[in-house]
Amino acid sequence: MKLKRRSFLKGVVLIGLAGIGLGEGDAPAIRPPGAARDFLARCIRCGKCGEACPYDSIKFFDISAGAKVATPYIDPVETPCYLCLRRTSEGRDEPLSEYLLCGEACPTGALRKIRNDRDTLLALPEELKMGVSVLNRDLCLAWQYDSCGECYYNCPLRDDAMLAYPPNEVIEGAVGIRPHVNERHCVGCGMCNYVCPVNERIARATMEPGRKLTYFEERYAAMVRNVIGRAGPGVELPAVRVVKRV
Ligand code: SF4
Ligand code: SF4
Ligand code: SF4
Structure with a gap:
């Protein structure tokens, strides 16, 4: 079962969960952009990426997810990642920010900071892509x-x-x-x-x-x-x- 970050934070004590660095478990999660292989070890479950996302694309695992608890994921069936773009009335996609906002807000580099321009996104290293x-x-x-x-x-x-x-x-x-x-x-x-x-x-x-x-x-x-x-x-x-x- 998955909860939105706010409701999750109300009910669960997070102390001791940060930095445990376990593997991803059976079904690897679709993470926000910029999550490298060391993501679980670096993510301190602060929720800042979710707060920064203008589209509410980022959700957080609840306690039933084991080592992934309180870490961010994206469920494209519900809400995809909009790559911090805004579609104009003429159908053009314009960046909302200089960097993807989730990575910019992440205090530990668990989500790397990625420039929000097409050339950077097209050349993104494979390990930083969502999937x-x-x-x-x-x-x-x-x-x-x-x-x-x-x-x-x-x-x-x-x-x-x-x-x-x-x-x-x-x-x-x-x-x-x-x-x-x-x-x-x-x-x-x-x-x-x-x-x-x-x-x-x-x-x-x-x-x-x-x-x-x-x-x-x-x-x-x-x-x-x-x-x-x-x-x-x-x-x-x-x-x-x-x-x-x-
Ligand atoms: S890149 Fe932008 S739209 Fe996509 S998850 Fe991060 S903050 Fe949200
Ligand atoms: S064209 Fe694309 S959106 Fe339409 S059915 Fe095929 S895969 Fe789906
Ligand atoms: S093809 Fe890739 S980049 Fe384009 S909408 Fe699908 S997931 Fe996003």
Whole structure:
């Protein structure tokens, strides 16, 4: 179970937890940007990264997470990392700050300080990235139905991290785009994961009798039902997901 930082801090004594430096446990967490291999040893569970995040993207583990208790994570299904960018009415992404605010606020360097500009983000060392996105073409509405493209249009590093077409691949009869993750530049912010309509929420909504679908849900509902039905039980959603780099 996960709690937001404030409610967590009210109920748990943190003394003695800092700097224990244990491993990441079974499922490695998606950390905010700038978390290197020594993250757990350096993080003093102060919560300053979460306070600094303008989008409330950073959540904190509760006591059931063992060594990860009170450390920050990002759940892209709920709220991705916006890379401290603001989208203008003309559709341009502008930095909100000179440095990513979570790393700038971190007092111990558990989250490294990272300049908030595109070139720096594109060249970010692998260990400082949050993760990497993985796209399942069998579930993807662009690959299956020439539709959607939400991940591509919403990627803050569009045309570098998320490409409109895979390079070096000939695609017969494509009308729309065929999104492709460029692992070299993807920082794992989770925006694609967040906006992809092939997700559990929409799949459930389409099955609830009498439920009025939103415009967004309505647009993709039939296709979502089809691709998920074809994929069968146990398929991992959404069609594009951020995973930890190994
Ligand atoms: S980079 Fe910015 S938006 Fe992303 S988690 Fe850090 S503070 Fe939040
Ligand atoms: S948002 Fe999802 S379904 Fe849409 S193009 Fe991207 S991966 Fe495919
Ligand atoms: S996680 Fe998705 S949205 Fe974020 S940089 Fe990678 S491809 Fe782009």
